[in-house]
Amino acid sequence: MVTAEQAALVDVSRKFLDTACSSTRIRELADDPDATARFWREGAALGWTSLLVSEADGGGCVSDSGLGDLTLIATEFGRHAAPGPLLAANLAAAALSRHGTADQKRQALGGLLDGSLIGTAWLGGGKASPVRATASAGGCRLSGHLTPVEAAADAGYFIVAAGTDAGTALFCVPASADGVTVEPLHSLDLTRRFGAVRLDDVDLPDSALMAGPPDGARAVAWLTDLACVVQAAEMAGAADRAFELAVDWALHRFSFGRTLASYQAIKHRYADMKTWLEACHAIAGSAARAVGEGGDDASRMASAAKAHVSHYGPEIVHECVQMLGGIGVTSDHDVHLYLRRVVVNVPIHGGVAEHHERVTALLQRGR
Amino acid sequence: MIAAGPDTDLEAYRLRARAWLAENMRRLDATSVRDGLTETTDEQAVERTSHARRLQRKLFDGGFAGICVPVEYGGQGLTFDHQRVFNEEIEGYEMPATLQVPTMSPCAAVILDFGTDEQKRRHIPPILRGEAVWVQMLSEPSGGSDVAGALTTAVRDGDHWIVNGSKVWTSGAWRSDWALLLARTNWDVPKHQGLTVFMIAIHQPGIEIRRIPMLNGANDFCQEYMTDVRIPDSDRIGDVDAGWTVGRRWMYHERAAKAGGSIYVSRPASSTGGQSVSGGVGRDLVALAERMGTIDDGPARQLIGEAETMSVVGRALSTRIAEGVQSGAFTDQAAAIARIYNGMMETRLATIAFELSGRGAVAWTEADADVGDRGIAFLMRQRHCIGGGTIEMSRNAVGERVLGFPRDATPDRDRPFREVQRNALAR
Numbered sequence: 001m002v003t004a005e006q007a008a009l010v011d012v013s014r015k016f017l018d019t020a021c022s023s024t025r026i027r028e029l030a031d032d033p034d035a036t037a038r039f040w041r042e043g044a045a046l047g048w049t050s051l052l053v054s055e056a057d058g059g060g061c062v063s064d065s066g067l068g069d070l071t072l073i074a075t076e077f078g079r080h081a082a083p084g085p086l087l088a089a090n091l092a093a094a095a096l097s098r099h100g101t102a103d104q105k106r107q108a109l110g111g112l113l114d115g116s117l118i119g120t121a122w123l124g125g126g127k128a129s130p131v132r133a134t135a136s137a138g139g140c141r142l143s144g145h146l147t148p149v150e151a152a153a154d155a156g157y158f159i160v161a162a163g164t165d166a167g168t169a170l171f172c173v174p175a176s177a178d179g180v181t182v183e184p185l186h187s188l189d190l191t192r193r194f195g196a197v198r199l200d201d202v203d204l205p206d207s208a209l210m211a212g213p214p215d216g217a218r219a220v221a222w223l224t225d226l227a228c229v230v231q232a233a234e235m236a237g238a239a240d241r242a243f244e245l246a247v248d249w250a251l252h253r254f255s256f257g258r259t260l261a262s263y264q265a266i267k268h269r270y271a272d273m274k275t276w277l278e279a280c281h282a283i284a285g286s287a288a289r290a291v292g293e294g295g296d297d298a299s300r301m302a303s304a305a306k307a308h309v310s311h312y313g314p315e316i317v318h319e320c321v322q323m324l325g326g327i328g329v330t331s332d333h334d335v336h337l338y339l340r341r342v343v344v345n346v347p348i349h350g351g352v353a354e355h356h357e358r359v360t361a362l363l364q365r366g367r
Numbered sequence: 368m369i370a371a372g373p374d375t376d377l378e379a380y381r382l383r384a385r386a387w388l389a390e391n392m393r394r395l396d397a398t399s400v401r402d403g404l405t406e407t408t409d410e411q412a413v414e415r416t417s418h419a420r421r422l423q424r425k426l427f428d429g430g431f432a433g434i435c436v437p438v439e440y441g442g443q444g445l446t447f448d449h450q451r452v453f454n455e456e457i458e459g460y461e462m463p464a465t466l467q468v469p470t471m472s473p474c475a476a477v478i479l480d481f482g483t484d485e486q487k488r489r490h491i492p493p494i495l496r497g498e499a500v501w502v503q504m505l506s507e508p509s510g511g512s513d514v515a516g517a518l519t520t521a522v523r524d525g526d527h528w529i530v531n532g533s534k535v536w537t538s539g540a541w542r543s544d545w546a547l548l549l550a551r552t553n554w555d556v557p558k559h560q561g562l563t564v565f566m567i568a569i570h571q572p573g574i575e576i577r578r579i580p581m582l583n584g585a586n587d588f589c590q591e592y593m594t595d596v597r598i599p600d601s602d603r604i605g606d607v608d609a610g611w612t613v614g615r616r617w618m619y620h621e622r623a624a625k626a627g628g629s630i631y632v633s634r635p636a637s638s639t640g641g642q643s644v645s646g647g648v649g650r651d652l653v654a655l656a657e658r659m660g661t662i663d664d665g666p667a668r669q670l671i672g673e674a675e676t677m678s679v680v681g682r683a684l685s686t687r688i689a690e691g692v693q694s695g696a697f698t699d700q701a702a703a704i705a706r707i708y709n710g711m712m713e714t715r716l717a718t719i720a721f722e723l724s725g726r727g728a729v730a731w732t733e734a735d736a737d738v739g740d741r742g743i744a745f746l747m748r749q750r751h752c753i754g755g756g757t758i759e760m761s762r763n764a765v766g767e768r769v770l771g772f773p774r775d776a777t778p779d780r781d782r783p784f785r786e787v788q789r790n791a792l793a794r
Binding site for chain 2 (some may be wrong): 247266285355359
């Protein structure tokens, strides 16, 4: 159930996205990083970056669950295939708000909140981090290669999960540090950008450590849960819009003298899509509640959401493409925007296999 | 004093239920649940039903029967929220599961929706006390999905109706008391316009019951043959020839009950996420994989993760649909969405359990009969997509009544039923 305040937040964002991410504008934004940056700053003013940041740190939300609010925005992002590092920025902001030093907050949070600064995160997605952190003279030294990282080329800060001899640790790495290089990547997504981040013996002070072992694993798990929930909501939104287009198509497209929708075989395919889609919305919502409440089942629910939507999101949109026929595989039609959005989220922060494994491991630990 | 409001009432209700259950009901263990999944002798089945009746009586005496049923008919007159809270609290307790579906829903639900005050006073209290067990007489040998194509006929004779025909797939009719019966009362109008719903006492002269053997050895399903059975008109539910109006709502209750969204059914919330011994599908399969020595194997771990994910999603979906229907965000036809998911989930869960069981699922010693059960359950896996209304029919409902797609052309909708082509009657 959405509160009146949440409905207002969504309404404002939706109106903004309807214009800023119309069919034509989306294609223009794809080729215009400056326009995208402007778009992001305008969105930050609507509250897109503050929802996981405490009020004491300058953030705020419109209900008793900032994560719940954020998933509603994420759903709208999915429905519009909107650009802008919604998840990346919110992960960075959440990490800084909960684990950042006063210095880090002072340097980074303000810019993250107003959208002038970009942050992003590498959490590992259920696998061991490719980044190793070792102790060094002045603090710690990080080395490794992370790919793909959302908004890496634009980011001022990277929140990085790294492996140490004692376990997982969470670091805040400034993009300006020596030894940090970012290579822009091609990707399936038209409007979101990804980069590969290379850390070559990057020396950082101790203050760069946000959470060391054993807290590091817990911090990474929490951020991973947030990522799963936001991605699931976004993918559900994208699948929802694709389905909407496909339903409209079926109701109006004539074939052999009657509409596609009048054929039972077609009806049954749509019924299955509708079932999977409602299940995606349901688990995205339930997982958001569970992670927001922070109970014992939070990680299991988050991983169930990511696993389910990672499988069914693409399946739903592929079925929509199938129902559209030839135009479904063109770039003229909009459906590919939603297909790209759903598909690109799948392996980032862990896909089906990683999250099935995480669920099983949690069950074994009594969670 | 804290001001009374919906939240405080619910919390107080939860605590009261919790305390009462702890004091009065037995906790489930592995044997009590396994008993429910295997074939039994008739003596065991009768005793199990009797036991359920006793548990139901206990609930009634404790004030927890018919939570959403109006007080004047023996219920508690509370809300769906209370029923849901109760469904959370009964987790892990032995409950009269066999009396929930179809006795509470759809049968009591239909009586509450369409019965007269007199009929409700006569039948609802015995149901709530566990004194009356009900079944549904819907499907016939000539058709299950085509419910409105019923051939069982009721002919008016003064204050009575004379019923002739046959019904099939009636679970447990042989050990039950009453049935809701859908019968044809007019052959000269189109099929949907000539139906009437009746209440019928099962064990009476003129009704012959045959047990149907299923491939898993169970024989709880029945076929009934009715020959000149007399039903008083006071046992008619709803108007003459208006039975389809009752029937549509009856189908809704059946789907809702199956998908975990019924306001009349007391069943643990976890039960909508698939059957299991421990109340958790994933934990159950972890135990199975440990038993099989495959718990550290990648493929087994993937299957377990998939199963638990499906189960968790199923529960979230049932809640979403139930809440949406209650709030009006969804048409009540949306119950079909949950029914489709449930069917696909249960078949996949049965397949996963079969795969995790390995060779022991196809040939086993007595000591490993529970592993063999997984093989038998796999043979039966399609029942989840068939019983309680096929998923094909639910797909029609979602396509047509949720998404608004045009209905299929039907050659029988507008013609007098007498003229419609149908299956030959077989004995």
